[in-house]
Amino acid sequence: MPKTTGLRERKKRERRRRIEDVxxxxxxxxxxxxxxIDQIAAAADIAPRTFFSYxxxxxxxxLADYANRLGRILHELDQRPTDExxxxxxxxxxxxxxxxxxxxxxxxxxxxxxxxxxxxxxxRSLQLQAGWEHTLTAxxxxxxxxxxxxxxxxxxxxxxxxxxxxxxxxxxxxxxxVELPTLVQDAFDRLGVGLAPR
Amino acid sequence: MPKTTGLRERKKRERRRRIEDVxxxxxxxxxxxxxxIDQIAAAADIAPRTFFSYxxxxxxxxLADYANRLGRILHELDQRPTDExxxxxxxxxxxxxxxxxxxxxxxxxxxxxxxxxxxxxxxRSLQLQAGWEHTLTAxxxxxxxxxxxxxxxxxxxxxxxxxxxxxxxxxxxxxxxVELPTLVQDAFDRLGVGLAPR
DNA sequence: CTGCGAAATTGCAGAGATCGCAGAACTAGG
DNA sequence: CCTAGTTCTGCGATCTCTGCAATTTCGCAG
Numbered sequence: 028m029p030k031t032t033g034l035r036e037r038k039k040r041e042r043r044r045r046i047e048d049v050x051x052x053x054x055x056x057x058x059x060x061x062x063x064i065d066q067i068a069a070a071a072d073i074a075p076r077t078f079f080s081y082x083x084x085x086x087x088x089x090l091a092d093y094a095n096r097l098g099r100i101l102h103e104l105d106q107r108p109t110d111e112x113x114x115x116x117x118x119x120x121x122x123x124x125x126x127x128x129x130x131x132x133x134x135x136x137x138x139x140x141x142x143x144x145x146x147x148x149x150x151r152s153l154q155l156q157a158g159w160e161h162t163l164t165a166x167x168x169x170x171x172x173x174x175x176x177x178x179x180x181x182x183x184x185x186x187x188x189x190x191x192x193x194x195x196x197x198x199x200x201x202x203x204x205v206e207l208p209t210l211v212q213d214a215f216d217r218l219g220v221g222l223a224p225r
Numbered sequence: 226m227p228k229t230t231g232l233r234e235r236k237k238r239e240r241r242r243r244i245e246d247v248x249x250x251x252x253x254x255x256x257x258x259x260x261x262i263d264q265i266a267a268a269a270d271i272a273p274r275t276f277f278s279y280x281x282x283x284x285x286x287x288l289a290d291y292a293n294r295l296g297r298i299l300h301e302l303d304q305r306p307t308d309e310x311x312x313x314x315x316x317x318x319x320x321x322x323x324x325x326x327x328x329x330x331x332x333x334x335x336x337x338x339x340x341x342x343x344x345x346x347x348x349r350s351l352q353l354q355a356g357w358e359h360t361l362t363a364x365x366x367x368x369x370x371x372x373x374x375x376x377x378x379x380x381x382x383x384x385x386x387x388x389x390x391x392x393x394x395x396x397x398x399x400x401x402x403v404e405l406p407t408l409v410q411d412a413f414d415r416l417g418v419g420l421a422p423r
Numbered sequence: 424c425t426g427c428g429a430a431a432t433t434g435c436a437g438a439g440a441t442c443g444c445a446g447a448a449c450t451a452g453g
Numbered sequence: 454c455c456t457a458g459t460t461c462t463g464c465g466a467t468c469t470c471t472g473c474a475a476t477t478t479c480g481c482a483g
Contacts, residue, residue: 189387
């Protein structure tokens with residue numbers, strides 16, 4: 028399955044990263060809004076039209092790795108034993124992502140800055156997270172063998188994503204006193220009391 | 226303070242509503258994306274340019290009353306005694322909004338449908354909710370007299386907004402079996418256990 | 424009822440993002 | 454080297470949203 032090979036695949040990936048790098052550099056240099064697709068394309072040596080076959084939106088460049096984060100969460104979730112309480116499993120999974128984040132604080136901070144200053148990017152970010160929430164909801168529904176009318180899966184998904192976002196925001200916003208994973212752990216702990224299976 | 230008077234004020238409000246009504250009608254008729262600002266302007270008897278002095282974005286028309294919702298929440302929050310636990314106060318406040326929602330299910334459903342079908346509107350919606358979260362965070366920080374590095378206010382704000390959104394989504398999405406206020410109450414109850422003041 | 428300053432409306436021009444389409448260029452295999 | 458399948462390009466078109474400056478309308482005082 029894992030077609031690591033294939034010149035085509037590889038080139039595509041490389042190019043995508045190149046576009047991303049070049050774009051982020053321009054953003055840092057002259058600001059997100061002030062940077063046009065044409066400039067990015069020129070700097071990345073592609074036709075402007077081609078940009079859109081790599082990214083749906085200019086915003087997406089800043090959020091390029093959101094998809095992987097979700098993948099990570101789901102992966103971690105699958106690793107957890109089926110009989111582990113959902114909330115606990117979520118906690119572990121998000122903790123893993125929190126570690127990832129913590130390991131690349133600088134990269135994150137840069138993107139966060141753009142996000143904070145650019146409404147459309149912020150909006151896009153939230154939209155992608157809503158996507159996580161949706162996928163997570165489905166995943167949890169399966170895991171819990173929940174009835175289709177059960178609000179619990181969505182509640183769990185929404186809450187955990189919210190907790191993660193709040194923690195991350197807090198971490199990036201205040202003088203770094205507590206580590207992100209700790210922050211996330213604590214938050215999950217607090218809410219966990221009431222979310223334990225009946 | 227409430228300058229209900231003033232021809233100017235009133236006209237502005239009336240016109241805003243007229244634009245909103247006309248626009249919603251067009252959206253229902255031909256879809257959100259297929260409706261242009263020009264069409265709305267024509268139907269509302271204003272210059273296209275003028276549209277943007279009433280709404281920042283086409284998306285905002287669909288979400289016109291979000292500002293009031295937040296106002297309602299904050300108002301309810303202020304009504305609650307200062308010594309009431311924050312989570313409890315939030316629960317009551319959101320319950321009030323839930324009632325509002327329940328009372329206008331049809332209107333809501335219509336807008337929700339547009340939102341679900343139109344990414345940009347969904348994104349905008351989430352962005353506005355992030356604004357709620359921000360305001361709520363500040364409000365709670367004051368109420369709790371929290372230190373500036375305390376993550377709790379944001380955690381509470383993020384969680385409650387998430388709960389509200391999840392409940393609303395669930396309510397609008399599944400066959401109406403449980404009433405929205407109940408849904409919200411229950412969700413708050415569950416999470417409340419762990420969020421009670423130490 | 425008349426004139427003035429403030430506020431709102433309007434038109435115009437334009438930048439930019441994004442999309443559909445069709446032809447050109449390129450890659451994987453055989 | 455040749456063919457079928459992809460990807461990249463270039464072009465045109467549409468729309469949202471903005472800045473600016475001219476005009477119109479409103480609220481109020483004289």
